[in-house]
Amino acid sequence: MNKNRIENVLKRTDxxxxxxxxxxxxxxxxxxxxxxxxxxxxxxxxxxxTPVLFLNxxxxxxxxxxxxxxxxxxxxxxTKLVSEKISKDDVLGVDKMLxxxxxxxxxxxxxxxxxxxxxxxxxxTRAVKDEKELELMRISSRINDEAMARFKxxxxxxxxxxxxxxxxxxxxxxxxxxxYSFSPIVAFGRNAADPHHMPDDTxxxxxxxxxxxxxxxxxxxxxxxxxxxxxxxxxxDAQKNVYELVRKANEDATAKVKEGVRLCDIDKTARDVIxxxxxxxxxxxxxxxxxGIEDHEYGDVSASFKDLTEANNIFSIEPxxxxxxxxxxxxEDLVVVTKDGCEVLNHYPHDIEIIG
Amino acid sequence: MNKNRIENVLKRTDxxxxxxxxxxxxxxxxxxxxxxxxxxxxxxxxxxxTPVLFLNxxxxxxxxxxxxxxxxxxxxxxTKLVSEKISKDDVLGVDKMLxxxxxxxxxxxxxxxxxxxxxxxxxxTRAVKDEKELELMRISSRINDEAMARFKxxxxxxxxxxxxxxxxxxxxxxxxxxxYSFSPIVAFGRNAADPHHMPDDTxxxxxxxxxxxxxxxxxxxxxxxxxxxxxxxxxxDAQKNVYELVRKANEDATAKVKEGVRLCDIDKTARDVIxxxxxxxxxxxxxxxxxGIEDHEYGDVSASFKDLTEANNIFSIEPxxxxxxxxxxxxEDLVVVTKDGCEVLNHYPHDIEIIG
Numbered sequence: 234m235n236k237n238r239i240e241n242v243l244k245r246t247d248x249x250x251x252x253x254x255x256x257x258x259x260x261x262x263x264x265x266x267x268x269x270x271x272x273x274x275x276x277x278x279x280x281x282x283t284p285v286l287f288l289n290x291x292x293x294x295x296x297x298x299x300x301x302x303x304x305x306x307x308x309x310x311x312t313k314l315v316s317e318k319i320s321k322d323d324v325l326g327v328d329k330m331l332x333x334x335x336x337x338x339x340x341x342x343x344x345x346x347x348x349x350x351x352x353x354x355x356x357x358t359r360a361v362k363d364e365k366e367l368e369l370m371r372i373s374s375r376i377n378d379e380a381m382a383r384f385k386x387x388x389x390x391x392x393x394x395x396x397x398x399x400x401x402x403x404x405x406x407x408x409x410x411x412x413y414s415f416s417p418i419v420a421f422g423r424n425a426a427d428p429h430h431m432p433d434d435t436x437x438x439x440x441x442x443x444x445x446x447x448x449x450x451x452x453x454x455x456x457x458x459x460x461x462x463x464x465x466x467x468x469x470d471a472q473k474n475v476y477e478l479v480r481k482a483n484e485d486a487t488a489k490v491k492e493g494v495r496l497c498d499i500d501k502t503a504r505d506v507i508x509x510x511x512x513x514x515x516x517x518x519x520x521x522x523x524x525g526i527e528d529h530e531y532g533d534v535s536a537s538f539k540d541l542t543e544a545n546n547i548f549s550i551e552p553x554x555x556x557x558x559x560x561x562x563x564x565e566d567l568v569v570v571t572k573d574g575c576e577v578l579n580h581y582p583h584d585i586e587i588i589g
Numbered sequence: 590m591n592k593n594r595i596e597n598v599l600k601r602t603d604x605x606x607x608x609x610x611x612x613x614x615x616x617x618x619x620x621x622x623x624x625x626x627x628x629x630x631x632x633x634x635x636x637x638x639t640p641v642l643f644l645n646x647x648x649x650x651x652x653x654x655x656x657x658x659x660x661x662x663x664x665x666x667x668t669k670l671v672s673e674k675i676s677k678d679d680v681l682g683v684d685k686m687l688x689x690x691x692x693x694x695x696x697x698x699x700x701x702x703x704x705x706x707x708x709x710x711x712x713x714t715r716a717v718k719d720e721k722e723l724e725l726m727r728i729s730s731r732i733n734d735e736a737m738a739r740f741k742x743x744x745x746x747x748x749x750x751x752x753x754x755x756x757x758x759x760x761x762x763x764x765x766x767x768x769y770s771f772s773p774i775v776a777f778g779r780n781a782a783d784p785h786h787m788p789d790d791t792x793x794x795x796x797x798x799x800x801x802x803x804x805x806x807x808x809x810x811x812x813x814x815x816x817x818x819x820x821x822x823x824x825x826d827a828q829k830n831v832y833e834l835v836r837k838a839n840e841d842a843t844a845k846v847k848e849g850v851r852l853c854d855i856d857k858t859a860r861d862v863i864x865x866x867x868x869x870x871x872x873x874x875x876x877x878x879x880x881g882i883e884d885h886e887y888g889d890v891s892a893s894f895k896d897l898t899e900a901n902n903i904f905s906i907e908p909x910x911x912x913x914x915x916x917x918x919x920x921e922d923l924v925v926v927t928k929d930g931c932e933v934l935n936h937y938p939h940d941i942e943i944i945g
Contacts (some may be wrong), residue, residue: 328689329690330688330689330690331688332685332686332687332688332689332691333683333685333687333688333689333692333704334685334706334708337704337705340696348689350690350693535662
């Protein structure tokens, strides 16, 4: 149970009741992992009332103080069970992912005055990390820094991308992480100019860029960082120019971060650097995404996302230039928004580095 | 595109239009894999009209004869796009899994006269396999038969369940399959009395039951079979009695299968055998499930599922007795319903077999 988080969610909504069904949001609010598959799972929140969890009897669940459990069996009428816990005059906020087969019967039975998408209060609460989450996010990124220092030592002439990738999980585990936060990207040479390249049998050769976009999960919290190295020999002038543009975009955008800034303006800071350098068309994605329990959470650092930052938001700053003729390069860190600026969670340097 | 399947779906519905969003159902109907993640994907079907696919521009898609594509970008109004392809007087059947964030705006905008769960026509069409599917299901189960004959040779005194399980995928691939249809169950001794046991470090010893519940995917179609062997020495009389009851339950239920039989009656045939043998309380699950592109598809062979079989339904017949003091045993085959009986897709024998 996490009463503070539940209170924070309820502060952010005008709905009379919220019915949350995303298992990860429920984990966030009550600290229990329940994956119900095709079956209904719902956490009902109402101001000043005990939260209610609707749970199939198939899933064992230890009682929890401050949480009412409504157990049901296959064949029971979910709509009726939920209706008994809300009023017909309520506006019910439902999870954005709630499946039609649960939602339609509720609407048809008229168990609430209105039904609206009620996920935003949960998403926005999750976007503001509390102290415990900040600590886990720091550790997850510290492990990622150490892992990056190990990954770069794995390269040698002729090694395949996937051979490097295959060694990463063990290294993360040795360093104390439990899993990948996403499937790692290892890209050599021109492959680094594809931002979504997956490790394949491409062999490393002298002069190649070596891009690692990697992250782990530590006690449920994700890290995510990218560095671009050079194998055996340094970048030529054109490559150096690209690299330094990406680095400046990262660092200028990071310097822009503080509480109360529009997220689109942080994106613009990075984008302006790259556009002014003549590579605008090669920066083909948003600057960043929010992160926490999931690698990608609600919230963008992009031209279309006008929300203001809040203190303890955590997101990535990951500008890139993907010019197959010159260089594919991305430099990514995670940052925590503070009142006056930000805390960068990654400490691996941004300098041009020749490896191998 | 699979016009026959689309026609069969439309024959089974009273809705004016169906909006299908399950990527697997869409694959079934138009033969393309599209996994849109959080983004909207919809296939709109109306009688005598060209099917329409709503697809985000992020997903590359080659044009297809007989299919209209409505491309949209992030930020476009999905509700409006769908409304332009249906009438306000239509009853719209939506996918049972359609997410609230897509469904609620459609309902609020009143783009249809009524919204109902429209998945059943698709599910019931998928349950009736066509010739191409039958052929792939036959091959998938033939591979599974061959794999079973290989798996039983892997056992030796002291081997751990998970060491056996770890070798199975390679064997399936050697035999021409592409993947597991589900994570294989390997259970020794008392573990066989847990129908959902996952392979662990339990070591094999003389006299143990050895249960393999395994399946593979061949060109998109799943197999699923269970056999229970004995290691080094045969069953005692009580075990033999249990084994023969399960075998008789399997074979009597299989003999009951033909077009037009209530699925609950097939379940009852097997359940009666086991209950009359005194082990009713140890047969703790339904007799079977439908199978095809997914290992578990819509349709049950259980006491509560009263539908009649249709020709070319494929489902499992998998009675079990889980008595930890005597024996855990399950014998499972896949069967295809025919006009006069059924075709059993598995050919691995049911006889008591001592291995090792």
